[in-house]
Amino acid sequence: MAATVDARGLSCPQPVIMTLDEIKKGQDKEIIILVDTDTSKENVSRAAESQGFAVHNVTPEGEGYRITITKG
Amino acid sequence: MCGLVFPSDENVLIGLDRADDAGVYKITDEIALVQTVDFFTPIVDDPYWFGQIAAANALSDVYAMGGIPKTAMNLVAFPAKEMDLSVLRLIIQGGIDKIKEAGVVLIGGHSIVDKELKYGLSVTGIIHPDRVLAKKNLRPGDRLVLTKPLGTGIxxxxxxAALASPELTDRVTRLMAALNRDAARIMADFDISACTDVTGFGLLGHLAEMVCGSGTSVRVTSGQVPVIAEAxxxxxxxxxxxxxYHNKSFREYMVSYADSVPRSLQDVLFDPQTSGGLLISVSDIHAAALVEALKAGGIEDAAQIGEVIDGSEEKIWVV
Known part of the structure; x- marks a missing residue:
C-alpha cells in the first residue's frame, strides 16, 4: 500500500516540503502525491529525483495531477 | 491592453508603444524626465529590509535607462486593522534610508488601507535626451555584461521552506537591497548600446525582450553567468x-540550450529576480575594461556572460 500525500490547494514550496517529509519517513518505496498546479507537478518531480526516487507515472486527476514516485 | 489608445506627444521619447524599464519625456534639448513606479508584497520577513529592497527595486528602472534618480514618492497599502503601525514605520524607514543612499529625496506619497501589505515607490529622474539607454538597441559584436548573480527567486x-541558512538568507537580502547606482555610474564611461535590469522575467526573459525586434541574436555562455551557488x-x-516556469514556457520558442546545460541552470536563467542586476550590452573592445571597472567599484559579481551576434532569426543560444 503506497503512502498518499494530498497537496492539492497548496502553493509552492508546500507540496515539495510534504513530499520530502514523506520520503524522509523512509517507510514506503512507492508514494502518490496529488497536486493541482503545473508548478507543483514539476517541483515535486524534481524533489523526488533529488532523493533517489523515480517519477513512475503522472496522470491527470480532476483539476490536477496524480504523481506516482518509486524508489529504485 | 490591445485596442486602447494612449495619449502621446512629440516629447515622448520612450512611451508605452515601445515599453522599456521607464518612460522618458523630453523637457528641453538638455533634459528629459525618466519616470517609473513599482511596488509589491513583502519578499522578506524583516520590514526594514523589505523597505530597502522595494526602494532599490523601484530606483533600478531609472538606472537601467542611464538616468539619475532625483525624487521619489511612497506607495503604501497597509492592513491597518491586522498589523501594528510600527511595522509600516520600519518599512518606510528602510525606503528612506535606501533613497538617501541614492541621493534621492522623498517629496510625497499616498497610502490606502488594504487587506494585503504592499510598498513601493514612484521615482522620477533626469537624463540627457541623447543618452537614453533603451533596451531594444542591441548591436552585433557587443558583449553582454551582468552585474548581480542570479537565483534570488529560488x-x-x-x-x-526554512531550508536556507541564516548566512545565505542574509547574503541574498543584501544582494536584493543593493542599489544599481554604482553599476550605472560606471557604465556611463563606456560604449554601451543597450541596457535593462533583470527582474521578474529572469535573465533570459529580459534578454528576450532586448532581442525581439532587434534583428540580432545572442549567445549566452552559461558557465560564466554569475549564480548564487546554492540556487x-x-x-x-x-x-x-x-x-x-511561466517565464520559461513564454520564451521557449526563442531559446536553444546546448546539451551540456543542466536543467537546474536553465531554471536559474529564467528565475524571477527581485531588484536584480543590470544587463548591459557593451562594445567588445570595452567589455573587459567595463567588467574590471565594475569589480574595482565593488560590484564583485560582475561578469561577461555572452555576446550579440548577427542573426535575424532573433534567437537566444545558451551554450
Missing part, C-alpha cells in the same frame, strides 16, 4: 518559483 522559495541545489530539489 533561494527565496527555499527560505519560505542550483535548491532548483534540483524542486524549489523553483511558479514564475520561472
Amino acid at each position: 533561494v527565496n522559495t527555499a527560505i519560505k 542550483l541545489g535548491f532548483a534540483n530539489m524542486g524549489f523553483v518559483p511558479a514564475g520561472a
Whole structure:
C-alpha cells in the first residue's frame, strides 16, 4: 500500500516540503502525491529525483495531477 | 491592453508603444524626465529590509535607462486593522534610508488601507535626451555584461521552506537591497548600446525582450553567468518559483540550450529576480575594461556572460 500525500490547494514550496517529509519517513518505496498546479507537478518531480526516487507515472486527476514516485 | 489608445506627444521619447524599464519625456534639448513606479508584497520577513529592497527595486528602472534618480514618492497599502503601525514605520524607514543612499529625496506619497501589505515607490529622474539607454538597441559584436548573480527567486522559495541558512538568507537580502547606482555610474564611461535590469522575467526573459525586434541574436555562455551557488541545489530539489516556469514556457520558442546545460541552470536563467542586476550590452573592445571597472567599484559579481551576434532569426543560444 503506497503512502498518499494530498497537496492539492497548496502553493509552492508546500507540496515539495510534504513530499520530502514523506520520503524522509523512509517507510514506503512507492508514494502518490496529488497536486493541482503545473508548478507543483514539476517541483515535486524534481524533489523526488533529488532523493533517489523515480517519477513512475503522472496522470491527470480532476483539476490536477496524480504523481506516482518509486524508489529504485 | 490591445485596442486602447494612449495619449502621446512629440516629447515622448520612450512611451508605452515601445515599453522599456521607464518612460522618458523630453523637457528641453538638455533634459528629459525618466519616470517609473513599482511596488509589491513583502519578499522578506524583516520590514526594514523589505523597505530597502522595494526602494532599490523601484530606483533600478531609472538606472537601467542611464538616468539619475532625483525624487521619489511612497506607495503604501497597509492592513491597518491586522498589523501594528510600527511595522509600516520600519518599512518606510528602510525606503528612506535606501533613497538617501541614492541621493534621492522623498517629496510625497499616498497610502490606502488594504487587506494585503504592499510598498513601493514612484521615482522620477533626469537624463540627457541623447543618452537614453533603451533596451531594444542591441548591436552585433557587443558583449553582454551582468552585474548581480542570479537565483534570488529560488533561494527565496527555499527560505519560505526554512531550508536556507541564516548566512545565505542574509547574503541574498543584501544582494536584493543593493542599489544599481554604482553599476550605472560606471557604465556611463563606456560604449554601451543597450541596457535593462533583470527582474521578474529572469535573465533570459529580459534578454528576450532586448532581442525581439532587434534583428540580432545572442549567445549566452552559461558557465560564466554569475549564480548564487546554492540556487542550483535548491532548483534540483524542486524549489523553483511558479514564475520561472511561466517565464520559461513564454520564451521557449526563442531559446536553444546546448546539451551540456543542466536543467537546474536553465531554471536559474529564467528565475524571477527581485531588484536584480543590470544587463548591459557593451562594445567588445570595452567589455573587459567595463567588467574590471565594475569589480574595482565593488560590484564583485560582475561578469561577461555572452555576446550579440548577427542573426535575424532573433534567437537566444545558451551554450
